[in-house]
Amino acid sequence: MTFNDNANIGGGRVSKRGRNTGIAVGGGGLGVIALFLLSQFLGVDLSGLAGGGQPAAESGSVSNLAECTTGAQANADVECRMKGAAASLDTYWAEELPRLGVDYQQPQPVALFTDSTGTGCGAASAATGPFYCPSDATIYLDTAFFDDLRTRFGSSGGPLAEMYVIAHEWGHHVQNLTGVLAQSQDGQTGAASNSVRVELQADCFAGAWTGAATTITDENGVTFLKPITQAQIRDALSAASAVGDDRIQAATQGQVNPEGWTHGSSEQRQRWFGTGFEQGAGACDTFAPGDAEL
Template sequence: MEYRSDVDISGSRVRRGGGGGRRGGPIAVGGGIGGLILVVLTLLFGGDIGSVLGGGTGQPQQQQEGQQLNCDTAADIEENRDCRWAAYDVALEQYWSNAFTSGFQPISSLELFSGQISTACGTGSSEMGPFYCPGDTSIYIDDVFMGQLLERLGTSQSDPAELYIVGHEYGHHISNLTGDMEKARSGGNDTGPKSGAVRLELQADCYAGVFFKNTIEDPASPIEAVTQDDLNRIVEAARAVGDDHIQQQQGGRVVPESWTHGSSKMRQYWVAKGFESGDPNVCDTFSTDELGE
């Protein structure tokens, strides 16, 4: 993946070590490098943490101060790899702010952390993988542990895979803005291949594909080019985070009735559908039963 070195990324919302205000009591999440518990399997790569940790879609909470990344242009990525996160954030905001005709609000922040962090949805933990909290409209990522999780799931850390994951989380933010997140939650804690939870995750995958298609065609985007190898890495990341693949990796049998994110095939299908069309309107996963399985 190539970056446009002269594009300004100084206005990104990426911070390290901050966090949203806590809503309700903290909920500790167990597990670790040796094994992932049920909550981790529920949220891994793309989860909306609010429904599990007790947050809601209410007004954003006041956030703790984190350290802002000191990045001016995408050229800074060569000397400070952390600046790639700023490029991701700027590219996503540029696309989605133009895709919305009205009512767009960017995420409050993209928080990089290590270990645990306080959020408006409760206490976030590394083992959950990246997540979006609707209570403070922020994305949370332990950038070191994410690489370890990708490797454990049979793929590798790369800029395209990272951007797919961040794009997916930003997709949850878009679903929050449009009301589709609330629609998904109206069914309660249902699971299964056609559940509201799975439809919400597939929509976020589709939105990530749409974003990739459009950002590489935008001469003002910090993302200049995505190669075929990059696309392969994105598809591989989507495969790695399918419910069926995760269940197999954990040594268990595949149980579709327990799915909360969709199978590898479904996730790859919706990323591709979004990328091929470049149109967010094709991402209405709530009005079709053709979910790609």
């Protein structure tokens, strides 16, 4: 997906933290579902995130990427691209969420970091992968993950695949606003578990934004993004497929165990992204279908 060169992305709320930059954080944690989610996805032990953050402000710089102002810069630079995506996502959900009966509140600026950072859910490292922390309403992302998405998970990559990731995490913020995150944290896993339904809904929300993206305009009435090509859609679907539970289990364990799923299969993730893309956010109730229909 390509930005219009003269689109104004200056309103995108993104901060970049220097190496080893932390923030003072209080109590709270990712919660059982998020720990299952990230540990299963990335194959790392995230138990350190569960105990609540300790105040640990570290030295380092914080930038709001003020130099990223145009769509042309978003096309050329991944950090500017995240700022452009944030501008578009904020605009989309500010209009769309009230239509679903919920007031929209902006998340905190997306936090780009390198190596490690402090969060409202505890310390995070690049190995944690992208995640949304409900305690401080912030999306955390080390853009090096996009390389992993290609090399470790087999995605075709591309700008829309990268923006799918941030749109998915933005979907978790929407779920935080609607109460879905809090209501669904029962600690269960499995092909039709609440954890899987949460992730598939975030995929659907990402698809809904993608489907509307070429109609979303900046403050000057310029559309942020050019029309989407079929190749770009395939890139987004490739990213969704690459992080399916069945595909990751097969690659890391040599077998597929649906009882351990926390995200959904590759087919489910692609299908729900497509549902949002074709039908919009109103079609993203992944908690309505029965187990067999999910």
